[in-house]
Amino acid sequence: MSGNLRMRVFLVVLLVGSAAYMLRDTISYYTMDETQREALIESGEMDEMRKNIIHQGLDLQGGMHVVLEVDLEELIKTRVEDSDAEIDALISNSLDEAQNNESEFFPTFAKNVNATNIRLARYFPIYEKGPNSDVMDALEADAKDAVDRAEEIIRNRVDQFGVSEPTIQRQGAWRIVVELAGISNQAQARELIQATALLEFVLVHEDPQLLDEVIRNIDKAWAADMGEEISEDSTDIVAEADTTVDETPSLADVLSGDEGDSLSITGTGDVGRPFSSLINVGSNTIWVPEENVRSIKRKLEKPAIAAAVSSDSKLAWGVSPRDITGDGRMHRALYLMKGTAELTGDVVTDARESLGGFSGAEFVVHLSMNDEGSREWTKITAGNVGKRIAIVMDGNVHMAGVIRDKIADGRTQIEGMNDLQDAKKLAVVLRAGALPAPMVIEEERTIGASLGADSVAAGTQATVFGFILVVIFMAIYYKGAGLVADIALVLNLGFTLAVLSTLNATLTLPGIAGLILTVGMAVDANVLIFERIREELRNAKTVKKSIDDGFNRALTTIVDANLTTILAAGVLWQFGSGTVKGFATTLFWGILCSMVTAIFITRTIFMVMTERKTMTKLSI
């Protein structure tokens, strides 16, 4: 074997090997059964695995794709006071005009306002008085804020959808796209997306003994629950708890050095204390290592275990993970709070991020409340100085700040944010509890799981069937060379899937069609080459020369012809949405891979075949 050929063979082996490696997670993910899947979810390995697999699109696994748009009509209506026919007509005409001309509402509204001599400040007393342009700016900012609030509300609720990978994305200034895979209760999901948020101010229990008692009660309930489970089928939860604890020995030292008070670290991992062996306790708060959050959440949802917390208290999760140990390990806080809220968010009139604090350069949030709220707030703060009060939206704790002093005028400064982004987020959360964020569903695509499963079955069947037919055809028509092309075809499909796995791509139904199409089209390059080789053979050239010339001459044609299809696929990808994008992705990579397999790999096989002896006949 010449050095050049040896290099080629090595490269082919390398390509096939890496493709197989890239495919490993996808293959094991789709071949494992439910219990194996559960085990991987519990251990947290699933998240890692899901980064390297081909995902099923919403149209295949069933799910919901919802596009929400801010309901300007509703929003503006709630902002107008003392409305009359003139302002009503102005608003509704502008809305209609914007819709019909496919233009933005606010420029249209501004144009129409300027055509009259209406004074907007009269109708919008909630904004600062000023010229029309100021009021319109305030209104636009208000509408944009509504989208921010809605997005924050949805993000906050993500857990409640019960889906593994929800996506929430902004589309332009006025829209939010929510994708929920494998949703079982469509109506409930729709409500969750749109319902207004419940914001509460809840006192955190600052009683180490109470916290201890609750943890012990949960331990007991959990152990009892586990006993039942073990008697049912022997899972290895005990062993799991053991290993997790072994990894967290240094936490106590770091935390106590930092905070210095009321630390009790638990965790010997014995069967009798399954809960406390998974957690750490510091500053009257339970800290759960990120990898244990999922399993603990599940357990705490079980009624038998939830009952371990007495009815005048409740446990609530903090939303953002924190690196409390300073070693890069993230922990989520689990607060033991009072069972009832001190105050609800509808008393909030505004919340804004800004700079302030002791140094004047800290990121803070200024919170203001209405008169009624302020009176209550004064009482609450006066009676609980030194204690923490949690800002809770829909059951999730966004912040638990220590009350420093009695706050008499309802104007509160919240400190302790890391950056402006944090402060902004908290301000949005606080506003979301008070101000409505009216959104309408502009687009919804829901596919039931049963239809998705049907599509998968039909699509897979069509792919396999088409693939086999093409393989048989090539073998009959081109005989030996056809078999080489068939090898290339198999590799092409494998390579395409490998690339899609690595890209973490989503396979949709049109995507499967794209895959089938590439199978059909991938033979094209081989057909071009083989036809050319036949022509050269007819011109009485030697086998080796015919093969060389055939490949060389077909090469430019193959590149030219395939690049145009790739170009079309690229444009589709750029402009297409959802399922169409899936089609473009598979087509793009499929054709690219087919060029590699047809040009490089088949040629290498031919080179190996003709290398040893001088061939006089070629099976083609």
Added chain:
Amino acid sequence: MFELIKNVNIDFLSKRKLAGMISGAVILAGLVSIVLHGGPLYSIDFEGGTEIQVLFTESTSVESVREALSDIGYGDAAIRSFGNEDEFLIHVKTSTKSEEQVNTIREALASIHGGSYEIRRLETVGPKIGKELKGDMISAVLIAMAGIVIYISIRFQFMYAIGALVALTHDVLITLGLFSLLNMEISLSVLAAFLFIVGYSLNDTIVVFDRVRENAKEKRHDGFLSVINLSLNQTLNRTVITSLTTLTVVLILLFFGGEVIKPFAFALTVGLVVGTYSSIFVASPVVLAWDENQKKKKNS
């Protein structure tokens, strides 16, 4: 050697007038249909509206579904049964906010046979998003075409780009017309199929052009017409084989790919056949005509 077509020497270009007439007639019929229908028939993706595929646990009839929908003012809803008497596709045009529309339809469905049903697929698109999508996709097709013309102009010559562009427009027009004639809707996925057709038809055309370019270099004295004819014959085997394999898989998709993908697979099938035809009978004759025209201009 097993060959589909042996030693052929078909004078394709002599049939170019006949082919032109056939293509013209089909395109005209399609265009007339489109005009009579008042434009292409767009699906809810572009027009806005709601489409619900519903499966009842007990079998019912189109009439009772229609009755229930009439009660809430959707008497003009299109209702199609899926073979059996328990699964239906309901198509409602948009009028109010799509959200309210969906809710009222759900209530109406619940009134049929005690309301035991499963929504297998629900798609609702507001008129605003539909309009935007339409604009986006039309510009996608146009940009793809423009990119292709530029690419071919660089790799070949401008006249080849014109030939390819005419062939592409021909393919898309025929498929569009056929959809209108058959009363089939243009949805997002059908438009994606159109873009695929653009890519595929071009693939075919370029293979021929490539050969024309090669032969034109070697056999200048033969005249352009015979060069093109020779090239078409030389590539005929490849054209037929590739089209057959691709057509095979597309047909399998059409018949076994399931209900959801049918319109998409249909567009692919039509486009494939038309695309193969156009690369032989449209693209090359256009290049020839352009070439002859240029020569005439030079001589005069």
